[in-house]
Amino acid sequence: MKLEPMIQFRLDRKSGVPAYRQLVDQVRQALRLGLLRPGDQLPTVRDVVKQIAINPNTVHRAYRDLESQGLTEGRPGSGTFIKRSLSKVPEQQQALQRQLEKWMRAARKAGLGSEAISALVAEAMRSSEQEGHR
Amino acid sequence: MTAALETVGLGRRYRTKWALRDCTFSVPEGSITGIVGPNGAGKSTLFRLAAGISRPTSGTVTVFGQEVRLNSSEHLKRLGYFDQLRPLYSGFRVEEMLTLGRRLNSTWDNAAAREWLSELNIPMKQKVGHLSLGQQAQVALTLCMAKRPDLLLLDEPVASLDPLARHELLQTLMGTVAEQGTTVFLSSHFVSELEPVCDNLIILSSSQVKITGTIESLLADHRLLIGPDGPEPLNGVEMISSRKTGRQRTLLVRGIPPSLGPGWQDLQPDLNEIVLAYLARRAPGANHKLADDGTSDGGPS
Amino acid sequence: MIWLAWRRHRFLLALFAGLLVGLGVWMVLLAHAFDHASNVCRDQTYQCGFQYGVFSIENQATAINALLLFLPCLAGIVFGAPLVAGELEHYTNRLVWTQGISRTRWFVTKWLVVGLILGALTSLLVLITQYWSGHVFARLPLTLALNGRIQPTLFAVTGVAPVAYTLFAFSLGVALGAILRRTSWAVVGTVVGYTAVALLMVFSIRPSLASQGFLSTTRSTSVQYVTLPRPQPWILSYGFRFAPGTQPSTGASSASAIAKRCLNQSFTGSSYDQCLSTHDVQGGFFDQSATHYWALQWRETAIYLLSALVLLGMALWAVRRWRE
Numbered sequence: 001m002k003l004e005p006m007i008q009f010r011l012d013r014k015s016g017v018p019a020y021r022q023l024v025d026q027v028r029q030a031l032r033l034g035l036l037r038p039g040d041q042l043p044t045v046r047d048v049v050k051q052i053a054i055n056p057n058t059v060h061r062a063y064r065d066l067e068s069q070g071l072t073e074g075r076p077g078s079g080t081f082i083k084r085s086l087s088k089v090p091e092q093q094q095a096l097q098r099q100l101e102k103w104m105r106a107a108r109k110a111g112l113g114s115e116a117i118s119a120l121v122a123e124a125m126r127s128s129e130q131e132g133h134r
Numbered sequence: 135m136t137a138a139l140e141t142v143g144l145g146r147r148y149r150t151k152w153a154l155r156d157c158t159f160s161v162p163e164g165s166i167t168g169i170v171g172p173n174g175a176g177k178s179t180l181f182r183l184a185a186g187i188s189r190p191t192s193g194t195v196t197v198f199g200q201e202v203r204l205n206s207s208e209h210l211k212r213l214g215y216f217d218q219l220r221p222l223y224s225g226f227r228v229e230e231m232l233t234l235g236r237r238l239n240s241t242w243d244n245a246a247a248r249e250w251l252s253e254l255n256i257p258m259k260q261k262v263g264h265l266s267l268g269q270q271a272q273v274a275l276t277l278c279m280a281k282r283p284d285l286l287l288l289d290e291p292v293a294s295l296d297p298l299a300r301h302e303l304l305q306t307l308m309g310t311v312a313e314q315g316t317t318v319f320l321s322s323h324f325v326s327e328l329e330p331v332c333d334n335l336i337i338l339s340s341s342q343v344k345i346t347g348t349i350e351s352l353l354a355d356h357r358l359l360i361g362p363d364g365p366e367p368l369n370g371v372e373m374i375s376s377r378k379t380g381r382q383r384t385l386l387v388r389g390i391p392p393s394l395g396p397g398w399q400d401l402q403p404d405l406n407e408i409v410l411a412y413l414a415r416r417a418p419g420a421n422h423k424l425a426d427d428g429t430s431d432g433g434p435s
Numbered sequence: 436m437i438w439l440a441w442r443r444h445r446f447l448l449a450l451f452a453g454l455l456v457g458l459g460v461w462m463v464l465l466a467h468a469f470d471h472a473s474n475v476c477r478d479q480t481y482q483c484g485f486q487y488g489v490f491s492i493e494n495q496a497t498a499i500n501a502l503l504l505f506l507p508c509l510a511g512i513v514f515g516a517p518l519v520a521g522e523l524e525h526y527t528n529r530l531v532w533t534q535g536i537s538r539t540r541w542f543v544t545k546w547l548v549v550g551l552i553l554g555a556l557t558s559l560l561v562l563i564t565q566y567w568s569g570h571v572f573a574r575l576p577l578t579l580a581l582n583g584r585i586q587p588t589l590f591a592v593t594g595v596a597p598v599a600y601t602l603f604a605f606s607l608g609v610a611l612g613a614i615l616r617r618t619s620w621a622v623v624g625t626v627v628g629y630t631a632v633a634l635l636m637v638f639s640i641r642p643s644l645a646s647q648g649f650l651s652t653t654r655s656t657s658v659q660y661v662t663l664p665r666p667q668p669w670i671l672s673y674g675f676r677f678a679p680g681t682q683p684s685t686g687a688s689s690a691s692a693i694a695k696r697c698l699n700q701s702f703t704g705s706s707y708d709q710c711l712s713t714h715d716v717q718g719g720f721f722d723q724s725a726t727h728y729w730a731l732q733w734r735e736t737a738i739y740l741l742s743a744l745v746l747l748g749m750a751l752w753a754v755r756r757w758r759e
Contacts, residue, residue: 222527
């Protein structure tokens with residue numbers, strides 16, 4: 001029985017980031033956004049490799065990394081499954097995301113371009129880091 | 135761990151010209167190793183020597199510890215060979231090519247072979263001569279893989295294939311490797327083709343091995359230094375290539391560069407840049423000697 | 436591997452079989468036509484014969500004979516030359532030599548499958564040829580010279596020798612293809628080689644494969660003639676020998692030398708015949724008796740088959756030695 005793949009991997013060959021790290025990052029991103037939830041099954045190494053034609057060792061390594069980070073667990077005979085989530089408070093995160101989108105619409109209305117918005121966000125992030133928030 | 139494929143001082147001479155010379159490397163079992171080099175570098179000669187259809191002039195080549203001989207069929211049981219020319223019998227139907235494989239090999243997974251080909255929509259009853267280039271390559275690859283070899287020797291498997299056919303072939307290959315743990319040794323002109331699929335890389339040029347190593351270590355060991363024209367900071371590093379453009383010098387070095395002076399940048403080269411530097415390099419040692427005034431020879435100007 | 440050898444050559448083998456069947460049918464029809472004509476024209480007068488198409492039958496028989504003579508060479512160039520050379524030219528050797536069987540097994544199986552089928556087809560054809568030649572040539576009134584299977588043109592297409600010729604030509608083509616590595620050169624080499632060997636056999640070797648007979652000529656007025664026994668022997672050459680029972684003195688010249696001297700002397704008036712009989716020399720035809728037919732057939736077959744095996748060995752050596 002073939003299950004629906006819960007995540008579609010994509011490799012950016014020009015980014016300079018090693019392939020296994022890209023896979024790990026994509027799983028983490030999906031977890032953060034709530035697209036992957038505890039209990040979901042990651043595609044098998046074979047399926048990933050058949051899809052994007054990369055070295056199976058790369059996928060093995062990414063999965064091992066995820067396992068060592070405690071994010072996944074391998075069940076022998078079944079596959080690799082998500083163990084815990086990265087989005088800590090999903091409702092809070094969704095509310096924050098809606099606020100952010102509202103702000104974004106206001107900024108656009110005020111005539112700010114993408115570069116200006118990115119600069120504002122980067123500045124805000126920097127100052128929040130300086131204040132010691134994670 | 136045994137080497138799936140190992141060469142020691144391997145060489146092949148045709149009349150007066152050496153097609154391959156003093157070639158020493160090993161392909162670890164279970165790895166995917168790529169070999170890259172320009173036309174005429176000796177890649178195909180190397181594959182034919184490993185497959186046992188050519189005989190070395192000097193040196194040895196062993197497959198899983200057994201020396202490869204011209205007329206023995208022992209090593210063939212563990213080996214699948216994909217020739218650059220992808221020879222097939224164009225009058226045979228696809229299913230007849232599979233019958234050929236079944237009759238000439240002691241182990242043969244016909245069900246898997248049919249499944250691979252049907253996934254790619256290659257019709258069994260079609261004559262091989264009427265298939266597209268990409269489909270013929272897939273049939274040739276299927277012939278290699280269906281005998282469930284422990285080592286796959288693939289000489290330019292995706293050369294002259296369109297991007298879709300190339301992707302499909304690599305998908306099929308990687309899928310099988312993921313299932314079987316087959317060792318793969320493949321060649322290409324293009325580093326970009328090999329980088330996503332290979333663990334290790336061998337760079338071959340002018341019939342000789344320039345360097346081998348895992349892709350990770352190759353990337354980690356080399357730095358790209360860009361600086362002003364003048365004395366070069368080369369203590370403790372090996373210069374691979376040097377290029378001068380206007381008032382700027384670009385060096386590719388191997389090793390950990392010392393602290394650089396002002397005006398120098400220390401960057402991570404990508405694999406393509408590393409390979410090109412080695413391909414352009416003439417002989418190791420020729421590029422090290424520097425005059426005190428900082429001028430040097432070697433490398434493309 | 437047997438499957439592969441058959442699959443690769445089945446089309447050409449079928450064509451060749453078809454050609455042989457066509458020839459066979461033609462021969463059988465011709466034999467029947469001749470039988471019919473012979474039965475009607477029992478007294479075998481020429482006029483009767485012509486009316487019943489015996490002349491045309493003879494022409495056709497000559498044509499068939501020529502085709503049959505060429506068949507072994509054809510087998511050599513169609514099946515032998517490309518057997519190995521064709522694979523090398525298309526680089527398919529790189530495919531079949533890297534599967535799971537050795538080159539020796541690949542080559543020997545191919546050779547055996549095609550060779551045995553060719554041998555079997557040729558054997559069947561030879562049976563029909565025996566029947567055909569027995570009916571058409573045995574009672575031909577017009578071409579007495581072709582009478583008898585001991586004559587070269589019929590000898591080469593009857594008995595067991597044609598099977599050996601076919602295997603030899605096939606082997607020759609295979610060996611030339613394996614050594615020269617090009618089908619076209621192997622074709623030329625096979626035609627030249629086979630023809631050369633055939634001519635050598637007819638003119639030098641076969642005459643010595645059994646003991647030769649001698650038909651001394653008798654003189655009647657100014658004409659020398661000889662009475663040929665039936666069935667007619669194969670006349671080899673005209674020459675001289677010492678009469679049986681006489682012993683030439685040691686150190687004396689050969690019979691031909693003496694005959695030459697007698698001839699020279701006869702220019703000055705002395706009797707040539709008397710000179711010959713004085714020295715116990717006879718002039719006449721060396722021949723192979725028709726009764727030697729099977730002895731010659733078997734010995735010649737042995738020579739051709741052994742040569743085919745030698746060529747097989749050479750081809751195998753070339754295949755094993757081949758390196759890219």
